[in-house]
Amino acid sequence: MFVRYVSVKALKEGMILAQSVHGSNGDLLVRNGVAMSPFLIKKLQNMGYSGLYIQDEFSDGIQITDVISDEIRNSSMKAARSIMLNAVSGEKGLIRNDLKELMNQLKKIIDSVLSSEQSVMNVMNIKSFDLYTYQHSVNVCVLSTIIGISYGLSYEQLQNLAITSILHDMGKSFIDKNILNKVEPLTEDESNTIKKHSTLGYIFIRDKCTFTSSVCIGTLMHHERYDGSGYPYGRKGNDIPLFAQIIAVADVYDAMISERPYRPPISPHEAYEYVIGNSGKHFNPKIVEIFSKRITPFPEGFNVLLSNGVEGIVYKNHEDLLTRPIIKIDAAQDKEAYFIDLKNDPRALEITIKKIIV
Numbered sequence: 001m002f003v004r005y006v007s008v009k010a011l012k013e014g015m016i017l018a019q020s021v022h023g024s025n026g027d028l029l030v031r032n033g034v035a036m037s038p039f040l041i042k043k044l045q046n047m048g049y050s051g052l053y054i055q056d057e058f059s060d061g062i063q064i065t066d067v068i069s070d071e072i073r074n075s076s077m078k079a080a081r082s083i084m085l086n087a088v089s090g091e092k093g094l095i096r097n098d099l100k101e102l103m104n105q106l107k108k109i110i111d112s113v114l115s116s117e118q119s120v121m122n123v124m125n126i127k128s129f130d131l132y133t134y135q136h137s138v139n140v141c142v143l144s145t146i147i148g149i150s151y152g153l154s155y156e157q158l159q160n161l162a163i164t165s166i167l168h169d170m171g172k173s174f175i176d177k178n179i180l181n182k183v184e185p186l187t188e189d190e191s192n193t194i195k196k197h198s199t200l201g202y203i204f205i206r207d208k209c210t211f212t213s214s215v216c217i218g219t220l221m222h223h224e225r226y227d228g229s230g231y232p233y234g235r236k237g238n239d240i241p242l243f244a245q246i247i248a249v250a251d252v253y254d255a256m257i258s259e260r261p262y263r264p265p266i267s268p269h270e271a272y273e274y275v276i277g278n279s280g281k282h283f284n285p286k287i288v289e290i291f292s293k294r295i296t297p298f299p300e301g302f303n304v305l306l307s308n309g310v311e312g313i314v315y316k317n318h319e320d321l322l323t324r325p326i327i328k329i330d331a332a333q334d335k336e337a338y339f340i341d342l343k344n345d346p347r348a349l350e351i352t353i354k355k356i357i358v
């Protein structure tokens, strides 16, 4: 796929959609390859997408491969959604079927990441405001699996990490949606209500599922922080179970780059810097180190502004220097499109990426 990422506000008639769009029940709504029409642009904006991958001449040569296929992503999202909805009724038969389906999908996620030849992963999948809870669950699962593999976990441990991470926020099923989606600042009471989700998720998994204690405890402690500033217990360092420490990094990063009712999405490079800046504070340094090597601050296909005032598109990352990728600069009136290799081009030594433009 030769693509670039554009904000929904920048979508124009005739642009070709490079990634299929699905509804909350997993059904296909718009297939990739479809040309944008005013009606479609409006529809995508109303569905709460902040940006989408499109193909055009400028993006020629930019190849993006999602770490898991569209099909696995949507089936996993569907399975996660089903269990979160059925959790409230507490119907054991339904939950048992949901978990069976979920475990099938998780094996596919683990196998996809294990067989991927990319060492730096593209996790900037498209996100819709409406589907946040389920997309976030799958994203945290994929990110946690990437980290877990580099950490050296066994296949069985990866399966337990995957189920913990995809269910990490399932306690939110039991919390009032009006509080979860509130736009105005939360009162202290409301904030305390939301904080109960990790304990509620733990109780559900302990009582209704048959997973090992590492899954239950991982869910319970995914908001604990390395320096003891988290909840519910304020545990520190390696007193926090490993799964919870991995999920903490994946959860914070994906939440930051997603649009929320109370704020727009934060750029991937700012979220990346936030995670690195909290190494040894909120997060375990070993996990942050793995994260920093496997997730890129400047995903390919994103528009960037360089320190010399020129705008371009991230063309290719260098795996050993993720902050200085190759940038493609579009053709101007009298010039053809050209490339700046921020790592290898001696003339580019003083140029830095100022920001991602979406």
Ligand SMILES: [Fe+2]
Pocket (backbone or CB within 6 Å): 168, 169, 197, 198, 222, 223
């Ligand atoms: Fe959470």
